[in-house]
Amino acid sequence: MPSEASGDRKRSLHETIRSDIEGSIVSGAWQPGSQIPFEQDLAARYGCSRMTVNKVLTELSRAGLIERRRKAGSFVRRPSSQSAVLKIVDVRREVEALGLPYHFEILRRAVRPAIKADQPLLAVSAGTPVLDITCRHFAARRPFCLEDRLINLSAVPEVADEGFATLSPGAFLVSRIPWSTAEHRIRASAADAAAAEVLLVAPGSPCLVVERRTFDQDRPITHVRLVYPGDGHEMVARFAPTGG
Incomplete structure (x- = not known):
């Protein structure tokens, strides 16, 4: 002793x-x-x-x-x-800020093991259980945003049985799951055939793509890819001189 x-x-x-x-x-x-x-x-x-x-x-x-x-x-x-000036904004709030009614629908939902292609997105090893979900958000009757999301079920197992009946996947995670850091990537892209069909735009139409990963310390929580029709969305940041 x-x-x-x-x-x-x-x-x-x-x-x-x-x-x-x-x-x-x-x-x-x-x-x-x-x-x-x-x-x-x-x-x-x-x-x-x-x-x-x-x-x-x-x-x-x-x-x-x-x-x-x-x-x-x-x-x-x-x-x-x-840190990045962007905040994690609920898509519902974006739509309601335009004075339009909001609703969403789940297009696809699957619990599966992570594959090699998921690793650079979610930073998990192959075989880790993930929830793979696709959601379409509406502003009135017009598609507003396409959401493709992976959720790390080893970090948040309670999401595996969530039906997202009242809250969209993003709103549910923000309200229920703690996170410490987030990473944003923003780029312009042309709508591929699948995105064009969901967003009701012509293939090749300009789109704004926002990709985000969130972490709880070093544990990856979710990766989401949000695709907005380019003629209906913009990113705005307010900043001030730093004296440099």
Whole structure:
């Protein structure tokens, strides 16, 4: 059984490691986005177990100082002022802001194992259970948006039996499932035959495509691809000079 002195030493070492890492981040020695040493390297540097280092990194992640990425390591978290200006907006609110009635319909819904093509989208390994769902949103009687979504059921198993009778998949996730980070990609695209049929536009029509991934710490929650007819949607961001 460890002695009291041994216990004091372990607590002191834990505090030393945390203080050193915090100091490097706060002082700017480790810039936002930079990778910090791996667990095994820190354990060797301080002459302790990886478990001790892991506990320190877990505390720093919860404090919002670092971001831990599975199989990639730990990185200094970027301040929120540098995050994307886009918010996760419910499609229903977008439609209602136009003064139009909103409704949606589920076109396809399947629980299946993730395949190789899903990996770059949802960042899960092949075989992970996912919910693959397609939804069409309407503004009055006109199709407003096509939604293709993958949900990681290993992270949110309660969604597997959800019928989305009253809330669309996106609205349900935002209201029920916590998330910590999101990544947006926005691009222009021409409507392929499948999207054109759902959106009631001609094939090749210009569309705005918004892709988003959300995570709870390092756990992927969902990937969604939203396709809007290009003549009826735009992205707007408000910003101010930073003095640079």
